[in-house]
Amino acid sequence: MTEGTRLTQGPPSPWELRLRGEFLSQYGPAPLPLPESLESSRLFAALKLSTRYMDDGIREAAQELFSAPAFLASVSLSVLVYFAAWLAPEPFFSKTFAATLTVRLSLLVGLVELSRVAMACLHLYREAEAATTPQELEAAAERFGKSIGGTGLRVLVVVASLGLPQVLPKVPKGGLETLLSPLRHAPAGGPALESIATAQVVADGTLFVTGVAAGTSAASLCGELATCAMMNGGGNDSGSGPKLSTRYGKPHTRQNPPHNEAIEEELARREAVGHTDLRKNKPQQNAGKVEVRDRMPTKGVGFRRPDVSSIRPDGVRHNTNYVSNSRDLQRELDAFDSMVRADKGAIHELYRLDGTLVRRYVPPGVSFP
Structure with a gap:
């Protein structure tokens, strides 16, 4: 400038x-x-x-x-x-305030x-x-x-x-x-809006809402908004639960929709800024697209599957994992260390689903962000 x-x-x-x-x-x-x-x-x-x-x-x-x-x-x-x-191709709002605001504005x-x-x-x-x-x-x-x-x-x-x-x-x-x-001021829907947990706009223009109090009808929540639906539970193959984004691969897990949506949103952001080789929950590869493994595996697990993996425009591999439950934190930290040992030329990150950075590894000489 x-x-x-x-x-x-x-x-x-x-x-x-x-x-x-x-x-x-x-x-x-x-x-x-x-x-x-x-x-x-x-x-x-x-x-x-x-x-x-x-x-x-x-x-x-x-x-x-x-x-x-x-x-x-x-x-x-x-x-x-x-x-x-x-x-993101199918915007997903997992923060209660942002999800509720999305419904209100819709x-x-x-x-x-x-x-x-x-x-x-x-x-x-x-x-x-x-x-x-x-x-x-x-x-x-x-x-x-x-x-x-x-x-x-x-x-x-x-x-x-x-x-x-x-x-x-x-x-x-x-x-x-x-x-x-x-x-x-709060629109029609009243107290029902206060219990919204997530909101997602899917490809066909439907707004899916989760976390709404049991017994609340779509009509009472959404008023005359025809493209608004509510889902309870984590989702399964029979169709109950929110529709999961699959632009970058099959659902990571149907029992934890926010985890899947965090992966999809991150891959969309990376694609928008020029990353290539976008991989969702696939075996770890290096920048040369060769599968790599930990030579000192923890509990016998040599291969890892990063939630998000891509190659930056400068040719550096960038891997990211998310931890949804604090009880799984140690397991995810072990996986993080294993991924670093497998490929010290890549950027590795571990986040909580709320966006809190848990750990990051950046190779010497590599600029970040």
């Missing part, structure tokens, strides 16, 4: 660190890399520029809202954390509009990151501003502020203020 675009690098402010912590606790881990400082990021700058290109009916309200650094930082986090989850604006807003956000992120001149950044902001519309802006405001109302500046009277009201 040339000097004409003001993107001063530096550590995040204390208020930004607090905002990040609160936001991630509500929405879950970020699918896209978080910049060192949101305020100095290209995304932050592009979002601020975009308001000048929004429709006459919302421009004033958008400029008022986006002039507050804390709120604009929260919008940036919305793009990197919540809307980025829509990058009820009020529809899945098609919600998906459209998410894609607009992702296009802005990609174009802003690729911008090398102020003119390119301005062009990205213009495309976003012209595409977002009134409904899209309302969705952005809700995702940014619903869980963090303290960041929402005073909205000008009329216009956006009156339109925000229904989005900031």
